Amino acid sequence: MKRLFAKILLFFLTFVLIISCNAVKRLDADQNLLVKNEIFDNDELVKDSRIYSQLYQEPNTRILNFPLSLHVYNLARPNIDSILSERFLENERKKNKLIGLLSKKQFDRYLRSRVEFNEWLKRTGEAPVIVSEEETKKSVNRLKSWYWNNGWFNVEADYKIYPIEDKEKRARVEYYVTPNTPYVLDSINTDITSKALDSLYELHKSESEIKSGVQYNTLDFNEERDRLSDLFRNNGVYNFDQEYISFDADTVDTNYKLNTTLIIKNQRNNVGDSVTRVPFKVHKISKVNIFTDYAYSKRNEAIVDSAFHEGYSLYSFEKMRYKPESISDAIFVKSGNIYSDTDRTRTYNRLNALRVFKYPDIQYTLDPADSTETDLVTNIFLSPLPKYSLGFDFDVSQSNIQEFGIGFGGSFLIRNIFGGLENLEFSGRGSIASSTDAAGSNNDNRFFDITEVGADMKLSLPRIFLPVNTEKIIPKYMSPFTNMSLGFSTQRNIGLDKQTFSGILNYSWKPSRKLSNSFDLLNIQYVRNLNTENYFNVYRNSFEELNDIARTSNFNFNDPDNTPTLEIPNEADEFIGYVISDDFPNTGLNLDDFLNVLDIYERKLRLTENNLIFASSYTYLWNTRESLYDKEFSRFRFKIETAGNVLSALSGIFDYDQNEQGKDKVLGVAFSQYVKTELDFIKHWDLGKDQVFAVRSFGGIAIPYGNATNIPITKTFFAGGPNDNRAWQAYDLGPGSSGSILEFNEANMKLAFNAEYRFGLIENFKGALFVDVGNIWNVLDSNNNENFVFEGFSDLKELAVGSGFGLRYDFNFFILRFDIGFKTHDPARPEGDRWFKEYNFNHAVYNVGINYPF
Template identity: 45%
Template structure:
């Protein structure tokens, strides 16, 4: 191992040395002629003050070459490319006369040149040019175009009389900066605002909402406000019954008052809203806009294109008419609840959007087609909603082959059968099964194969469904249908063999999901039940080898059969010269632990404490768990799209476990174990409260540079029937999405130096900061710092190094830093991060900073997509 680490360190140093030589040898002026200047920076000044707004910078036609951490990487990659790859091929031939003669005998000169064109050098050069970036040479024509853009932009902000100039400032050899100077002048002000609206209905709607106008007298003229006002009015009219309003009907007349000699910066604005224009092949007609109400709402279930409408049957339900063929396969209420149009109500564009979303949420129909037919004489609409059903059944099958450090070969499959409209109310039933089988890599295990199989059943209702004991509750009044409510009932089971302790797991969920808005999501699980049974707890020390090594190291002082004859049966001889006797698993580990804890042999207080902690951990990780929880999660994410790099997200979760069973135990007597814990099916049920707060913030710096931050706080406090939180609901630190300088489960708790296989606790603090930047093409880079740790608090762990005792415990927060490389595949991001232990709380206080800050001790993490 030591040789391997030294080899890695030596290799890393060589790579860094070569990289330093490469960077130093690059000449940014290699492709810059003597009479040219390389653009190094742009500065924009308005009235003498510098402007750093990214929107302003985006108006400039010429921008300096991009930089990675201040270094022009893409420019230097471009400079590495050969300007004439064919000449390189000829030089290669000349340096090898025999090869040149041999090729000349076989090929003509033209063929040799063609060979040179396809030679590797040319391909390499073309690749460098593609991923690189040509030097940005200052071009006065482009500079003037930038001035024109700047002048137009500030003109749209009311500074019509602005003047622009630029200056080229040389900085160093063949490098220069450009200063763009804009003298804004006096802004133009809106002096009067009038309106000319032809339709009386539009005029009335406008007057009722005039106070919300973006255009106000006394404000500086801003073209953006005129666009916002046009959008506001269009939305207002379309949501007030004018279903056919056209945004193009809105225009503005803007005049400057030239009669004022001393102040001609005042402008008169007139809003014009014309009548509806209809174009035919030969004529254009106009008609006054009107407010329309719904007269008929028709729903065509199982619609097919070209269907004979006259042959359809119909049924009326709550002022809706549902058309169908042969037999109506859907409950009428399930269809009408998804429609937000009602008879005698005015048209609202918002209702149309909500109808589209809710029908899609039913997961039973394809994207619907909604038609509006107007009756101009009566000012009413007929709405026809055409629903094309998706397939009743669908079957999916996945297959994969895996290999890992514990699997020589793994073959996995999964399948899912989906049945739609199972009860006639657009419910969806899903049955899935999965299995993984393979061969283990560890030949020391008693078996060389493993398997894991499981199945799950899911039933989803596209609404809030209350159990039969709450029939009087009106669910749609609590969670309206426009919030896309769903009810989920699921149950699953899985079995493991020759994996860990061979767990058998059963889980069941009954919960609700809804979205109050596009940026908010809520999830309530009334009941989440999980039962975990460890089939082979005696295999603990085979699986958790670090715990075994710790116990065996303690037992070394007791392995002499002459001194401790009563312990001799717990040891076996080995071929290891450094450790000739080791504890037998499981008889020896159990017997030795009991002998120390029961005082059957004389031991030190330190050994007694260490063995007690190992045994406590063994019991904790091998115990069966029965977890009855209820939880609520609220998430707010204001990200507007995948390209939005300035957004925030907050997630709050509260969970309570065991309260339902604790309440039942007051009515129905439960059995108790020797520790006084109440048992359900022979297992003590967990009881705790848990809360989490997760906040993420992104800042778009400029040119695809992003600063991302994440903070996390989580705590789970056991009480009542439990002294600790179940392992599956506890916290761990480290990993590709946490503190990347540590592997998963390897950090903490606190300042403890336990090298357990799975370190966990019930309190977690984390803070992550990452700077992301483009490198070349789809390759991105990142610099990061990860801060955090886990602790035990208010549970049965008494080790002061592992427990959180107040603000002084914050000194045990671990710090990791490093860099990462990402490749963007559009659909997902492949990520490789290298983390260094910057501050390691497990070491002595004087050795915590930068002790292992080198490549030999670096941790490499692979992940998919960004960590936060």
């Protein structure tokens, strides 16, 4: 498979090399391919991409300095119809021969497929960008416009086209810009007809986006227009529009100073065929009517039920199903307040987040009882979603642990279960899979040897559920929720079967569109291992090492033949007990072998012990991404988690039992105690022309203390895999320079850095080049192996570096990803022999994933 891929890649590169000399073969003798644009500002080369984006013509897209899309386009024949006609239609002998061989219908289909393929090449590729005098002149005008909008009103610009002397039919264009002296804002005056608007402007004048002494910029005036519109519409002027705002500028004999006047006209009032202007007014909300079960078909029906709560009038066409206080708590438009766009937007967002109603409709009308025409009546129409809903999902997966897996699940949602907009959801999930390593002898050669089933129950409340009032800390505009959940899962496989019980009390709130917070007041997890006697059948590397040590010892095997083998599990456990007992000097082992057995024993304890985790955590997430289609955004996540502190504090009240290691036990299990923190930052830059540069940095550490000397397996870090360092399989990297000697490798500290350049190829195919850096280490826990432990900054030389390339296909709703990673710096190798060893396809790691890795 790897050799086949290498041959395909070699063939592709050879093909590219052959066609690379034909980039201009479709051009006429008097045409030139545009290969470069250069802009000079006062004879100095401009590097600002914003200025280059003003040009109408840009060179053909290049990938690693190669115009792939252009060559694809050139593969198409410009006169395919005449070629096919001459070759097949006008040649009667050849035509009849093909028809006799294929049939008339297949012959016509063949010709049509040739035309369609030719059109596909044109559509997929990119036509050569031919230097055009007309387009160049238009670029000059756009350049002048850009400089003008940035304050250079007397800008001059010109251009010159230079043929490339040593390359046929190619040319570059140079643009020459002389900006001259820029204009600076001087006086800022106002002409605001409505007194209400003038008063609001004066109150917030200091927040203006246009300031005296600053060079003119059209964007500043646009932002000031937006600011004023938001200001007025959030302070009662509900019918205000940006079209009423204009600016008048004076630059005559001002010595490059700009005197501007802000003009805001009165509101237009259309009465019949005549148009008059009336001053804007500040409007306040006089009534808020909420129709809780509105439907268009019910619009003429009589109201059956109603309620009044804190200034809100609630109406229902049937018996009301909602508690009035719950509905009113989701409404930010309030009687007695002035009109505000922000209140309306927050109401929309909160009602949508409840998952109880369809998209709401909010309407404002003048109150007929108010002669001043300043009072507004707010009508909010809510259309309920079905009280009950079912959901199903199905997926197919593959990983380094399982060759093939099928997952399935379902959910049952009950909306507004207690009448206070609460949602109760029951969900179940299951999976069957085929493992990559059939450990043990009792798998009966079954293909599906891994099964897992689980069930969860989640109750969501649209408020912070605490005995204290949190409104001042987390006001309702932050869309607070309380989530309570219980879960159970059981996993049966060829290895260590386990059961997991969990319970979570979570609070979440979003102060803004970009910022969200999540606080787990209590996150309880109990993991019970069911098949611990199968440990050495699963972790064969550990067993083989233990068995080799046993053969060099004085241990009495049950079957002492020439190559004795420890029986699993009893004899293997007996040998461990024999070595770590007080009789160690009599075992016949050296100190290194004793320490190795001790390490195997301690790891076995970790992987087979039951875990009880009482944790609390807080997550801060800042994300500027607005949709899946955003190409430029940043994301920052911080999480801190602590566990075991409450149980430890109660140890003075309750007399806990202790295990053999002297650790306190609750419910028969030694509880975990640790502090864990994670920092994760992602940044994407849009480079234009379907090119994106993305970086990620991650750092995490989990430190055990008190009742624990290590971290539960479920809370540790691993490295490698399709979303981490792609030159290593998941769990195959680290810790430190240990060389991945265990079946799967984990540790309690991790550093990871990734950089990826993404670019378009052909249609929905995308390409990528990437570099991944990172590793895991043990620190401040029970592991003392110097190859595993991070002892200082000098150990950063153990950071693994992987590099490679990838191919992706964009299905619009998800990305199918194929990446190839090469071990560029391998810390498992001896120092001085770590760079670019085994850097070839035979030792590469092939990753398949869904969506981008970060």
